[in-house]
Amino acid sequence: MKFTGHILDVLTDSVYPARITIAEGVFKEITPISVSEETKLDVDGIILPGFIDSHIHIESTMLTPAQFAKVAVMHGTTSVICDPHEIANVCGIDGIEFMIENANNVPFNFYFSAPSCVPATLFETSGAILSSEDIEFLLKKDEIVALGEMMNFPGVINGDEEVIKKLELARKYKKPIDGHAPLLSGEELDKYLKQDIVTDHECSSFTEAIEKKQKGMKIMVRDGSSAKNMEALFDFSQRIEYLRNQDSFGMIPPEVLERKIHSPIFDFIVSDDKHPTDLIEGHLNKSIKKAAELGVDIIKAIEMVTINPAMHYGLGVGSIVPGSKADFVVIDNLDDFNILKTYIAGECVFDGENVLFDVPEVDVENSIKTDKKTVDDFEIYFDGDECEVNIIECHDGELITTKSSANLEVVNGVVMPDVHEDILKISVVERYGGNRISNAFIKGFGLKKGAIASSVAHDSHNIIVIGYDSKMMAKAVNTIIENKGGLAIASEDFNESLSLPIAGLMSNDDAFDVASKLDTLHKMSYALGCKLGSPFMTMAFMALLVIPSLKISDLGLFDGDSFEFIEVIKNQGS
C-alpha cells in the first residue's frame, strides 16, 4: 500500500507531507515530499499514530475485549494495556486467559498486565487468589507487558513477603511495574518507590502529581468515567503558579518559563475505567481535545497517548516510522479532531461510518454459583421493639463512605428500614458456591421502593443489592442468578435487567446495546426515587473494603478505618 498525506510526527513534533509505504502490516518507507497549495494528496486531513490507552480495566466497559475494540477503533484507539484485575478476582488465571484469547479474535493491539493484588483483601470471598507462582506464570507470557497496579502499598512499605516476591519477579522478567498509590507521600512514598514501581494513575491534585513526578514516577493523567483528574493535573493557572513560584528567584529565563507552561509535565493520559455509556461518546480522542482546551500543546497531548506509552512499555507502535506496526488514524484537523478513519497493521478497521470487522459471540461457563434466594435471606432479626444500627452513608460520585447510626423499629422480630430517613437495606450475596449472605443498612440511595442489584461489585464481584423490601431484593438478585450475572432492577411494576453472563462482568452484546440497556436501568432507578447520578457504579464500590470508612462484604459489615468487621446492630453482644 502506498499513499501520500500529512503526517503528524511525534518524533520531531511536526506535521509534514509524505509518501507512506506499508507492507506486511508495517510502515516500510516514509518519504517527505514537496507540495504546493495546489497539490492533491491521497489522504485529506492529518495522519496520526493510533492512540494507546496505557491503563484500562476492560471489564469496566461491560464489554468483551473484542466488543471493546469494535467501539474503540471508532475513536482512533488502536492499542490498550489492560489490567484484567476484575475477571481475575472472579475466574483467576482462566479469566485472564479468556481475555487474551478473546482479544485475539479482532484486529486490535491488546496488551495485558498481570493483576498484582487478587484478592484485594482477606475479608471477603473472591473467586480466585493469584499467588506469586501464578504471577510468574503470567509474566512469562509475551502478551503480559507489565506487573499490574500494585494497590497494596501497605504491603510494599511493610515488606509483605508475597508482595515483595511479585515485585522481584517483575524485575526478573524485565517487565515494568505499574503503581497505584492514592495520596501516598513523603517517606512512605519513598519506600514504595524503592521497589521500582514507576507509574501512578491515582493523582487527584497537581501537588500530589508533582511530588510523584519529582521523585521519578511517570504520571498517568486519568480521564475515566468515575475518576477525572485532567482538570486538576493540567490546570493552567496551577502550572503557571507552580513554575513561577518555584522559580521565585528568577533563575529560569522568563521566555523559557513562558513556553514551559504549555508543555505538560506529566506522561500519559489513561482512562482506567470507562463505562459503556461514556465509551460510545469517545475515548482518548476526547481526552486529547480536552487537554488542548486546558492549555496543553496539542502535539504534546497526542504524544501522551502515542509515543510516550509505546516507549515506556516497549510496544513497537506509537509513531509513524519505518519498522513500526502500521497503526494510524486520519483526523480532519487538530481543532475539530474528528476521527475519519482508523487503520491497524495497515488495514482499515473503521472507515468513518462502519467498523470493518466482526466479533464472535462468546460461550462461557456460568460463574454465578449460588442458589436462588428467598425473602428471609435478606432479613435482619432482633429480639425487641427497636435497635440501634450502624449505617453506611454513601455520597454521590465518591468511593469513600461515612459511618453513621440510627434507631430502627423492629416488627415481628425483623429490623425495618426507614424510607423517610432514606435508610435502606444492603446485602452482599456470595456467589462462589458458599451461599453466604450478609445484610446491613445504607443511607444515600434515595430509593422509595423496589431494589437494584449487580454482580459487578469491587473487587470480589459477589452480588450486591440495595432496596427497601426484602421481596424486591430477592427478585432482583434471582434475576441476576437466572441471567448468569449482570445488573437488575425490580419493583412491583417491572423487572428489568442487563445480562452480563461472562464472569458476571461482561456482556456478549455490542457497546451501543449495552449502553442503551444501562441507560434504561438508570432511568428506572430514577423513577424509583434514586438520587445518585450513577447508582449501579456507586453500589459496586460499596463492597470495596480498602476504601474507608464503612463497607460490606459477604462476610459482614467492614470498618475500613480500623480494618475489622463490626456488628450491624450495636451493642448486641453476639
Added chain:
Amino acid sequence: MKFTGHILDVLTDSVYPARITIAEGVFKEITPISVSEETKLDVDGIILPGFIDSHIHIESTMLTPAQFAKVAVMHGTTSVICDPHEIANVCGIDGIEFMIENANNVPFNFYFSAPSCVPATLFETSGAILSSEDIEFLLKKDEIVALGEMMNFPGVINGDEEVIKKLELARKYKKPIDGHAPLLSGEELDKYLKQDIVTDHECSSFTEAIEKKQKGMKIMVRDGSSAKNMEALFDFSQRIEYLRNQDSFGMIPPEVLERKIHSPIFDFIVSDDKHPTDLIEGHLNKSIKKAAELGVDIIKAIEMVTINPAMHYGLGVGSIVPGSKADFVVIDNLDDFNILKTYIAGECVFDGENVLFDVPEVDVENSIKTDKKTVDDFEIYFDGDECEVNIIECHDGELITTKSSANLEVVNGVVMPDVHEDILKISVVERYGGNRISNAFIKGFGLKKGAIASSVAHDSHNIIVIGYDSKMMAKAVNTIIENKGGLAIASEDFNESLSLPIAGLMSNDDAFDVASKLDTLHKMSYALGCKLGSPFMTMAFMALLVIPSLKISDLGLFDGDSFEFIEVIKNQGS
C-alpha cells in the same frame, strides 16, 4: 549529608528550592521547601544533575581515563559512555580491560561500549581483531552498556555474517546498539535501521538529522574537537523554516508552532572526540551554553546531557530524584553557567579550585613493536630521471582527501619531493612486529623542512610520518619508538616530542601538561611552515581508509573510492 538549595529538575522542567538528603552516595530525600527572598539557602546558585557525555573516545584526549576524569569534573561532567575503539585496535580485549581497570581508580562514572568494528578494514595491519566471540565476552560485562558505533554500514546493509552476529548478540544481551552512518539515507538507511541501530552522532546537516530522526533514530548532536555539528543541527532559522515549511498548510496552531522552535528536535549532545587543548577549556558545560546561544531552551539543552542519555542507556544517574546516584554540579546561574562545584556519589570531587582526588601513574607494556628506522626505509626508488606519482591532497579540518598527481624528479634513483609545490613524503610504519613501511606523497601540509610523526593514526594506529627529507622522518619516527609512542617533530635544530607510552595513544601526565606539550608541538610545526590548524590531527586521519578519496596504510596507498590499493608511481607496471 543534608543541605538546602535550588534544584534544576529535569523531570518537571523547573527550578525549585529543596532540602536534599544524601546517604551512601545516593539521593535519599528531596523535599521542596518554602522560601522568601530573605531565606539563606546552604548552597548558592543552582544544583544540576552531573553531565553525561554519551559518546566519547577517551583516547582522543591523549589521557588515561583517570586523568580524563580529573579534568572533566572541573567542567561538571560526572559520567561518560566511552567507546574504547582506539585502544582496542592496538591491544584488543586487554586494552579494553585496561581502560575499565584504570577507570576504577577514580570517583567518576565510566561506562563503556563494546567496539563493534575492530579492525576498521582488512587493508591495514592492526594490533587486534575483535571477533563476535570477543564481543559476546564484552557484552556480558556490567561495565559495557552498549554495542559501540556500528561504522561498517555496508556490512550491515549487505548482511555480512560476522557483523550480523555482533548485532544479534547486542539484542541477546539487551544492550542498545550505537550507530555511525554519515550521509546514509533513503532505502540504505532503512536497511541499516532494521538492525535496531538506534543512535547516530554523524549528522552534519539539519536535513540529514531530520531524516534519521523521522525514521526513529536518536540523534547525538556532536560538539567535538574535529567535528562540530551544533551550528548545523540547532540552526534557529533552519528549525523555523523546517517547521513552517512542513506545516505549509497551517495544520499546527501558530502559537504551538512558535514554542516548538525552541525545543530541540534532537536527543543528546556528545563530544565524540576532544583534544587535550580543547578539553582544558571546557566540555559539555560549554556545549550547553552554546546550544542556548543558538536558541535552544537551556533546560532542554541540559536534558540532552543528563536525563536523556541516562534513560536511553539505563544509567541510574541523570536526575536529582530519591534513589538516583548523587552526582550533581553547582553552577552560579543559567546565563554565566560557571561550574562552582562537582559532586559524585555525594562526595565533592571539585571544589571550584581543586580536583579532590589523585590519579595513580600507570605502568604498561611497550606497544611499539618495531625496529628503529634508517633513512633508506623512507625512500621511494625509481629507475629514470622523472616519474608521475599519485598524490594525497589534504584539506585543513577535513577528513576527506582528494587525489591528484604530479611529475617528480629522480635523483640518484630516489624520487624527490617538491617543497615548492608542497609535495612532501608520507609514510606509515607498521608497529605490530612486522616491520613493514609504505611510502607515498602528500600535498597540503606546507612543511618547508623537518618532519612530524605520530603513533596516533586512525584506526590501526601504526606510526605515521610526514616530512621533506627522509633523515628527519627517520629521526621523528625513532623518537616515537624510543618514547614507546606519541607525537614527535624533528628538524636540524630541534627534536621535540610528546610521549604517549600507553598503547601509543595516551600519556601518564595530566591534561594541562599534555595540552601544553601539544601546544608546543603545534607552534613548532608552524615554525617549520605548516599551514594546517591541527597538523597532528589531520595527519592521524591520513591512515583512515574508510574515508575517501586517497589514504595510506602500512600496506600501501589506498583508493577509498574504488576500495583498493593503487601504485604510488603511475604506470610502473609492477
